[in-house]
Amino acid sequence: MLELLLLLLPVAAASGWFAARRSEAGRDKTSSQEVFPAYFKGLNFLLNEQPDKAIDVFVKLLEVDSDTVETHLALGNLFRRRGEVERAIRIHQNLIARPTLSREQRAQALLELGQDYMRAGLFDRAENLFVELTEIKLHSEQALSNLLVIYQQEKEWDRCLEVAQQLQASDGHSLQPIIAHFYCEQAQLLIKKGNTVSAIAILKKAQSVDSGCIRSTILLGEIEKSKDDCRSALKIYKMVEVQDSAYLTEIVPSLIECYGKIGDRAALKDYLKQLYSRHRDTSVMLALTDIITAEEDVSSAVDFVLQHLKALPDLKGLDRLVTLNLQNSGSNPRESMETLNKAVALMLARQPSYQCEQCGFSAKTLHWQCPSCNNWSSMKPIRGLGCGPREK
Numbered sequence: 125m126l127e128l129l130l131l132l133l134p135v136a137a138a139s140g141w142f143a144a145r146r147s148e149a150g151r152d153k154t155s156s157q158e159v160f161p162a163y164f165k166g167l168n169f170l171l172n173e174q175p176d177k178a179i180d181v182f183v184k185l186l187e188v189d190s191d192t193v194e195t196h197l198a199l200g201n202l203f204r205r206r207g208e209v210e211r212a213i214r215i216h217q218n219l220i221a222r223p224t225l226s227r228e229q230r231a232q233a234l235l236e237l238g239q240d241y242m243r244a245g246l247f248d249r250a251e252n253l254f255v256e257l258t259e260i261k262l263h264s265e266q267a268l269s270n271l272l273v274i275y276q277q278e279k280e281w282d283r284c285l286e287v288a289q290q291l292q293a294s295d296g297h298s299l300q301p302i303i304a305h306f307y308c309e310q311a312q313l314l315i316k317k318g319n320t321v322s323a324i325a326i327l328k329k330a331q332s333v334d335s336g337c338i339r340s341t342i343l344l345g346e347i348e349k350s351k352d353d354c355r356s357a358l359k360i361y362k363m364v365e366v367q368d369s370a371y372l373t374e375i376v377p378s379l380i381e382c383y384g385k386i387g388d389r390a391a392l393k394d395y396l397k398q399l400y401s402r403h404r405d406t407s408v409m410l411a412l413t414d415i416i417t418a419e420e421d422v423s424s425a426v427d428f429v430l431q432h433l434k435a436l437p438d439l440k441g442l443d444r445l446v447t448l449n450l451q452n453s454g455s456n457p458r459e460s461m462e463t464l465n466k467a468v469a470l471m472l473a474r475q476p477s478y479q480c481e482q483c484g485f486s487a488k489t490l491h492w493q494c495p496s497c498n499n500w501s502s503m504k505p506i507r508g509l510g511c512g513p514r515e516k
């Protein structure tokens with residue numbers, strides 16, 4: 125309650141000052157005489173931890189004097205921040221019902237009430253208020269930002285696109301990478317329905333608004349792969365390295381599958397070697413290890429993994445080394461190796477595979493939108509232990 129008191133004490137003092145000034149001016153005597161003591165009555169309720177009674181007093185006060193609108197806005201805002209959304213709603217609804225509010229004051233109250241509704245999870249009601257604000261062109265940017273949050277929550281991607289474009293036009297801040305994700309969301313729905321032609325058209329839109337949109341690249345590759353056009357798919361997948369090599373791990377299985385279908389293992393090995401020399405990526409290293417094991421022998425694979433581990437110690441590499449050694453060794457060190465293998469596998473199973481660069485949230489699956497901070501494209505695959513060097 126201390127925060128409330130700090131807010132209201134100067135207001136009470138100010139309203140007393142206003143009241144005194146008005147009395148001196150000799151106008152509106154009744155209202156000024158009522159305002160000052162009523163505030164202290166309200167403060168007293170707050171002091172005694174009776175916020176509902178305090179609200180009653182402040183709401184009544186508003187009927188007497190509309191100079192206190194700012195205080196009511198601040199009070200409602202404070203209740204919302206404290207998580208007391210119902211009280212915030214009561215104050216802001218009461219404000220809006222006042223016929224004496226100026227156009228700007230009413231708009232401010234609408235914005236606050238909309239935020240209360242959002243906090244309470246009443247998205248339909250919040251949406252109506254924010255739409256009204258954009259129509260009357262007051263607090264439009266804040267209203268559009270809130271609408272964008274609501275439409276993302278409700279996965280209404282068409283509306284997300286509309287609002288993001290309006291917002292971008294009004295405040296000049298680029299939302300292109302987010303807009304690209306909205307196109308990808310639409311494309312994924314179309315792919316699910318089997319409408320790949322429209323999906324491809326939309327994914328190309330995503331790439332035209334954001335040339336770095338990896339997600340659209342991967343989706344376009346998947347579409348070609350599902351049509352068994354592996355050569356086209358490979359051409360697309362190869363863009364991932366240029367866009368952001370941190371996501372190579374997402375395409376390695378598809379590279380193996382596509383080159384396998386074409387029947388060109390030599391080209392696969394060649395491309396993986398190029399990727400590995402440029403990025404030292406663990407998933408690429410593991411794929412190369414499989415090829416070396418199949419083409420040469422286990423000890424060559426062990427040598428290769430050892431070389432990798434010396435330059436870039438990581439858990440996945442270590443796990444592979446132990447597995448290879450188990451295949452290779454006789455019965456002597458076997459037991460200890462098996463124990464180590466189990467331990468490492470257990471550690472790996474517990475490790476998250478993706479982490480948000482913005483808020484640190486980690487997960488086992490890739491979320492294009494971080495579930496914690498709601499940023500788009502902020503979750504990236506963790507390399508090895510997550511502490512190795514990262515390109516770009």
Ligand SMILES: [Zn+2]
Pocket residue numbers: 480481482483484485494495496497498499502
């Ligand atoms: Zn995050």
